[in-house]
Amino acid sequence: xxxxxxxxxxxxxxxxxxxxxxxxxxxxxxxxxxxxxxxxxxxxxxxxxxxxxxxxxxxxxxxxxxxxxxxxxxxxxxxxxxxxxxxxxxxxxxxxxxxxxxxxxxxxxxxxxxxxxxxxxxxxxxxxxxxxxxxxxxxxxxxxxxxxxxxxxxxxxxxxxxxxxxxxxxxxxxxx
Numbered sequence: 724x725x726x727x728x729x730x731x732x733x734x735x736x737x738x739x740x741x742x743x744x745x746x747x748x749x750x751x752x753x754x755x756x757x758x759x760x761x762x763x764x765x766x767x768x769x770x771x772x773x774x775x776x777x778x779x780x781x782x783x784x785x786x787x788x789x790x791x792x793x794x795x796x797x798x799x800x801x802x803x804x805x806x807x808x809x810x811x812x813x814x815x816x817x818x819x820x821x822x823x824x825x826x827x828x829x830x831x832x833x834x835x836x837x838x839x840x841x842x843x844x845x846x847x848x849x850x851x852x853x854x855x856x857x858x859x860x861x862x863x864x865x866x867x868x869x870x871x872x873x874x875x876x877x878x879x880x881x882x883x884x885x886x887x888x889x890x891x892x893x894x895x896x897x898x899x
Contacts, residue, residue, distance in 0.1 A: 752784070752857060753791050759855030762824040768806035771882075772875045777803040778840055779812050779821075780847065780862035790859065794819035798840045803863065805875060807882055810850070812863075823861065825883050828852040831876045838864060848872045850879075 782795040790796045794814065802813040810828075812821040830851040838845045846869040850861045865871040 749788075752788075755855035756790065756857050756859070757792060757855070762809055762822045762827075764806065764809035764811075764822055764824055766804075766806070766809075766811045766820065766822070768808060770804045770806060771878045772803075772805040772871075774803040774865045774867075774871060774875070776866055777801055777812075778838060778845070778864040779803070779814070780836075780838060780840065780864065782859050782861040785851065785858040785860055794821065798838075800840070803865065805878055810875075810879065823850060823852055825879055827854060828879055828883060829858070831879045833869060833872055833876060836862070846872055848876055 777800070779799050779801045781798050782790050784790060799818065800815045801818070804811050805825075807825075809825055810823045812823075814821070828850055830849075832849050832851075833846060834849055835844055835846050837843070838847070841864070845864045847862045847864050850863070852859060852861070863872075863875075865875065
């Protein structure tokens with residue numbers, strides 16, 4: 724009987740240790756994102772795209788894990804604008820100003836998905852970008868639908884700074 728209780732205690736200790744390890748890993752991941760230096764981009768630059776009353780659907784880690792920071796996690800109506808340096812998202816009311824530097828964006832792609840905030844399927848722009856060594860995904864919808872999103876997507880890709888490197892493989896191919 725004593726052996727049974729010893730085995731139970733060892734099993735509980737093992738599970739508790741694994742949970743503690745996982746909790747520390749999750750906390751470290753969120754801290755890397757939260758403590759990353761704030762982008763130096765100024766929201767006062769020339770606005771290339773200006774989208775009042777846009778929908779911000781939230782930001783998650785690339786693997787789908789929820790981001791725990793309320794300003795980044797929760798969906799809201801926002802004012803969105805893009806300058807030559809960054810995309811800015813001003814949360815509704817006196818909310819936080821979120822900034823995504825264009826050079827941090829790895830990909831900007833259009834897709835359709837259900838938006839709980841609008842209670843229907845909408846065209847969205849999915850931005851994959853890096854901060855604090857983590858890849859995160861942000862989803863946005865704009866008034867004007869896919870045409871407005873395509874304008875924003877094009878502006879992002881044209882101003883990332885590595886356009887020539889991305890186009891070089893395509894331009895070096897000989898047409899058949």
